[in-house]
Amino acid sequence: RVDEMLCYSVASAYLSNIPIVVLGYNTKHFTFLSKHTSIMPVIDREKLADEDVLLKLDVDILFSGLDYMPFIDKFIKLSPASLQEMDARAVRSGDAIAPIVFNAEKHG
Structure with a gap:
């Protein structure tokens, strides 16, 4: 269930110019290793600096309400x-x- 918190969080990030990237969407085999290797092109593309914070969440975090x-x-x-x-x-x-x-x- 996607609730209002997820929608508000994504909308707030978007309006604050914080990039949201969804990894593995519509991917047939999104393995444990690919979860980590697929983030590297995002880091390179966004030109992240040392002081930037990158938050990678599995969708179960959002659904659990944690x-x-x-x-x-x-x-x-x-x-x-x-x-x-x-x-x-x-x-x-x-x-x-x-x-x-x-x-x-x-x-x-």
């Missing part, structure tokens, strides 16, 4: 501005978040 905003706020606060600023010890101790997160777990 509030992902606390994780986004935490990610922006605790992730380094660039890979060069990353402190691996801080990431391992939970004081920081790596600049890229591919995960299916709930983050809070």
